[in-house]
Amino acid sequence: MIGCLIIHGFTGGPHEVDPLRVYLSERTDWTIEVPVLKGHGEELNLENASHEEWLREADEALRKLKEKCAKVYVIGFSMGGMIAAYLAAMHKIDKLVLLATARRYLSLKYLSYHIAEMIGDGFKGKINDNELFTQFKSKFGDVPIKANIEFMKLVNYTKQYLKDVKTPVFIAQGQKDEMVPFKAAYHLDEEIGSEHKEVVFFEQSDHLICLGDDSNVLNKMIYDFLVQKIEVNAPV
Template structure:
């Protein structure tokens, strides 16, 4: 009897399913998996983060995983940015078969480089090209909608979950954009060092910034994730691979 496979995809801080939609669509087109992309408390197209907390975000993801587990023989978990740390936490504390970490915020988002992005937006504004700036288009509706409390909860989530990285033994695929300044590319090296899994694949994408699922490398990224999730992994030769695309 054919096994039923579930796939849980977790979005990032202040984001929503739209951040990972190209990946969801790619997997949905090529598989018969049950794919879930839950909206974490306070997130989505209209932010309402005043009463949100890191405990609620973790609970939302845990419940979504449990619901998939009820109807699936295997479950894969994919996390983007803050969602990557939530996915890592689930992999350390729950039974999953494969883990994918995308631009994972193992440390806090870099406010130094966030200011760089803002400066870039201002420059594009003077040139009359602001509506061509991908980051502006993604975050413009969020300015002023993220209370300080929510940012503190985000930092609490990172602090709480990073201690579980050493407990992960699930095969893991780590993807990081070289142009990502919000989560500097070195974060992928830290994840590689701290995660205990014997099978780890780490790939850097030269043309990608933080929104890795929406960037120029997305087609290649989607295929590599699909290949990782569908390949047979020999337990005796759990080979670690690092490459740059």
């Protein structure tokens, strides 16, 4: 039996990766798990959540899946990508997929530019028409400072394990992604220790890569990567 663990991003939930989950479910008989990390999901409650808990919950989900399945794939989106890479370093898994992975923090250039734009719309009385304001009000408004610090701690902690990842890996990055710096995919390619690495950039995708215009192509490429036979030389 094959198992597939999919890990969502910071302040997100299973909805961020659901099109991919559905695509894989319709084409396979795999056991697919998409756990909700503490404080995440449809209603955020991140005040008391910690990066240690997020890592532990993902680790437990993987262990349970490995108990049932002889072969296991791990897929991670954004912060979930760093968690997935950490799991691949700590456990024997068969393949790893990293989507818009937060190898660094969210882009300060992006945030500063759009926050300035948001303030400008506020002065013009158009604040409710500002897309970023709507996102902040519905999502980031529920995110305490402590949770953002925990996110940064998780990225800092997991980066050191990238070199220990040896499983074949597929790295996908949207070219319109302004949340995670564009060069993050290149850094992942350089730092991950795997012999087999595939890096693909998607022209029409922003940070929510599983929900973007390239999602159908992305889903097929992930499926093809997971089902193909990859010969990897055994370590000496």
